[in-house]
Amino acid sequence: MAIGSTVGVENGKTDSVPESFITGGMTPENGVISREKTGENCVRRNVHDATLSHAITEPKADNENTEERDANMATVLAKYENYLLERVKHQLGYPENMDLDHGTPLAWLQRFHLNNCGDPFTKSNFGLNSQQFELGVLDWFAQLWEIGNHEYWGYITNGGTESNHHGILMGREIYSVFKAARMYRMECVKVDTLTNGVIDCADFKAKLLLNKDKPAIINVNIATFFKGTTVKGAVDDLDLVIATLKEATFSEDRFYIHCDGVLSGIMMPFMEHAPKISFKKPIGSVSISGHKFIGCPTPSSVQITRLDHIHAMSRYVECIASRDATISGSRNGHAPVFLWYTLNSKGYGGLQKEVQTCVRKAQYLKNRLRSEGISVMLNELSTTVVFERPKDEEFVRHWQLACQGNIAHVVVMPSLQDGKVQPTCIAVDIGKENCARLQHKGSSATT
Numbered sequence: 287m288a289i290g291s292t293v294g295v296e297n298g299k300t301d302s303v304p305e306s307f308i309t310g311g312m313t314p315e316n317g318v319i320s321r322e323k324t325g326e327n328c329v330r331r332n333v334h335d336a337t338l339s340h341a342i343t344e345p346k347a348d349n350e351n352t353e354e355r356d357a358n359m360a361t362v363l364a365k366y367e368n369y370l371l372e373r374v375k376h377q378l379g380y381p382e383n384m385d386l387d388h389g390t391p392l393a394w395l396q397r398f399h400l401n402n403c404g405d406p407f408t409k410s411n412f413g414l415n416s417q418q419f420e421l422g423v424l425d426w427f428a429q430l431w432e433i434g435n436h437e438y439w440g441y442i443t444n445g446g447t448e449s450n451h452h453g454i455l456m457g458r459e460i461y462s463v464f465k466a467a468r469m470y471r472m473e474c475v476k477v478d479t480l481t482n483g484v485i486d487c488a489d490f491k492a493k494l495l496l497n498k499d500k501p502a503i504i505n506v507n508i509a510t511f512f513k514g515t516t517v518k519g520a521v522d523d524l525d526l527v528i529a530t531l532k533e534a535t536f537s538e539d540r541f542y543i544h545c546d547g548v549l550s551g552i553m554m555p556f557m558e559h560a561p562k563i564s565f566k567k568p569i570g571s572v573s574i575s576g577h578k579f580i581g582c583p584t585p586s587s588v589q590i591t592r593l594d595h596i597h598a599m600s601r602y603v604e605c606i607a608s609r610d611a612t613i614s615g616s617r618n619g620h621a622p623v624f625l626w627y628t629l630n631s632k633g634y635g636g637l638q639k640e641v642q643t644c645v646r647k648a649q650y651l652k653n654r655l656r657s658e659g660i661s662v663m664l665n666e667l668s669t670t671v672v673f674e675r676p677k678d679e680e681f682v683r684h685w686q687l688a689c690q691g692n693i694a695h696v697v698v699m700p701s702l703q704d705g706k707v708q709p710t711c712i713a714v715d716i717g718k719e720n721c722a723r724l725q726h727k728g729s730s731a732t733t
């Protein structure tokens with residue numbers, strides 16, 4: 287399909303193309319956009335910089351030779367491919383597994399639009415879907431989290447954020463059922479974290495006791511990554527959270543726990559001493575990312591909850607010809623096939639090995655950084671190595687480190703090769719006096 291084919295085409299002729307498309311886009315007068323200086327580390331913060339965008343240009347008059355145009359597009363795409371190939375080699379800070387080995391066997395999928403619109407358990411008339419793969423993936427995770435095939439409901443969302451929304455929505459809807467009056471608003475109480483980023487259960491208990499009259503909906507970070515101090519790769523102890531709820535005399539019908547396992551929900555089952563995520567415990571839902579550890583090329587997340595809950599919720603949603611249980615309507619149909627492919631080819635055993643390798647590499651990286659005199663922290667049950675923010679922003683950008691304030695982190699993923707985790711001396715870039723490495727501090731200074 288040619289770009290621009292949606293603009294009035296008649297008998298192969300394009301007519302009445304708005305002037306601005308031909309002259310090359312919106313000008314500041316007809317309505318845009320402040321140019322401010324961007325913040326550090328931020329490529330584009332609501333700022334329009336023409337050098338950062340690939341313009342879409344209007345094809346010339348009909349039947350003109352398109353060779354030049356095609357060549358231009360090919361050049362842009364080739365540059366982009368090269369850029370991606372370079373960036374993927376220097377990706378340390380974000381928890382994306384770059385080992386995507388399904389490219390060749392699944393390349394043909396790109397020729398199809400696949401859409402798993404709506405509830406995967408409801409048969410769709412739209413044939414271009416991957417529901418069977420989606421159900422296979424959901425069953426696998428249901429087994430991992432110990433809930434029977436006839437007791438769970440779930441779907442593959444467009445990412446961790448949607449999964450969290452779904453988990454919290456479930457919590458709210460279920461308790462609105464219990465409370466007869468529907469709660470349109472929810473009060474959000476933030477619970478403190480300890481220095482290592484883990485939930486502070488003393489504070490949690492105090493806040494529960496202050497709110498004893500209300501049901502509690504808790505988002506437990508099985509792996510935290512983005513928010514607040516959670517850049518530290520902390521893992522909340524699910525068992526401790528449940529015990530605290532009991533201590534505060536919240537009975538099981540008065541709380542709902544959504545386990546945000548988006549990052550290391552897939553790693554926990556394979557780590558010794560990790561609190562187990564299981565529907566045998568009083569939890570309401572669990573999510574886990576498809577595009578992080580597992581390595582799906584498109585954003586996605588697996589969301590699983592109890593079938594009872596989804597029934598309770600749907601019963602109270604009005605005018606449902608069918609169960610309207612997903613947040614998004616159209617859903618990515620490619621992701622389930624990629625996930626199915628990865629789970630099938632690696633299996634439980636393969637994932638287990640990868641997790642163990644990542645844990646070893648993270649410990650190795652921690653030790654190497656420490657031996658270089660760099661302050662570093664690695665939480666138990668985590669492969670997120672937190673350390674002093676390098677002083678050189680170019681270094682941060684080059685390695686795509688995730689930073690917050692004075693700290694930076696590397697999330698060790700299966701695609702991270704040993705050679706890449708050698709701490710790099712940046713004395714050349716920033717001067718020996720600024721480099722924290724031991725060799726520049728002692729008397730035996732050599733680079």
Ligand SMILES: *Cc1c(COP(=O)(O)O)cnc(C)c1O
Pocket residue numbers: 444445446447448507509510511512546547548549575585586587
């Ligand atoms: C990445 C992440 C999210 C956000 O997920 P998206 O797929 O980016 O929407 C939420 N929670 C945790 C713990 C994460 O690691």
